[in-house]
Amino acid sequence: MERREVAAVLAYIGRLDPRTIRTGTNEVRDQLVQWHELLGDVPLATEHGWDVREAIRAHVLDSPYPILPVDVARKWRVYRRDRLDRHTDPTPSADPDDSASWRAELLRSRNAVAVGRVAPSTHRQIASGAPQPDIEARLAAIGSCIPPTVRAELAPYRPARAAREAAIAEGQPDALSVPCQWCHAAQGEPCRNRRVGLDGRALGNAPRVTPHPTRVDHARQEAA
Structure with missing residues (x-):
């Protein structure tokens, strides 16, 4: 004052x-x-x-x-x-490699909150504000938020999803869009190799990379 x-x-x-x-x-x-x-x-x-x-x-x-x-x-x-x-720092718009500008923007943001010029940002979230202006063009160009090169690198670690995406890309129906009548896998879940012993106990329940043929036929019928 x-x-x-x-x-x-x-x-x-x-x-x-x-x-x-x-x-x-x-x-x-x-x-x-x-x-x-x-x-x-x-x-x-x-x-x-x-x-x-x-x-x-x-x-x-x-x-x-x-x-x-x-x-x-x-x-x-x-x-x-x-x-x-109650304030959580929103991501600065400055270049992260420019440490001086990054720190200066953080300090300006905190000072504005401290002196009451702006309200505190109380929720930390992925998108703290309006989306980037080029986000729509980038999504339209790559077709997904995961670039194709990253999908290729992830394929060995999630073979069931990779096989599903490859089948859809070839024009085949999405088998996981319907439940499996053979192994009773729910919609969206991969099929499983269920093995039962002579005593009725389960011997295996490993997920399959590819869905059961009956599930593929069911998905094809639903798509038709």
Whole structure:
């Protein structure tokens, strides 16, 4: 707050609690200097919940003691700490390789939240804001959020999915879109090699890379 704002705050406090009023010229000057020294970095009000008048009114109602500038400064520090505790840093738009710009943008974002200019970003999520302007064109070009080169590298680690994608690419029906009547695999789940012993106990339940032929026929009938 500036000196004139601190003077307005002191006048407001005097209306609520006459005990704080100073009449002597030197006392008024000293009081103004003291309050301005402690409240120089405290704003008068912000757009997101802070108003020094509310803090003063709450103190006058809750405490029998005259308010001191440190009381207001402590309330402001609590307000700042609460906002920063609820804030999660959104991903900066700066180049990550430019560490100076990246750090400067983070500091600007945190400072704007701390002083009440913007609301805290309380939820960390994959997309923190509007999507990139070229995301639609990139998805249309590659057809999926996973590039083809990455799919090829992942194929040895998920053979069932790779076989399913290859069959669909060849124009065959998606067998996993229907449940399997042979092994009773649910829709979307791969078929399994179920083996049962003579005593009725299961000897194997390993997933199959390719679906059962009856499931493929069922999917073809559903597609037709």
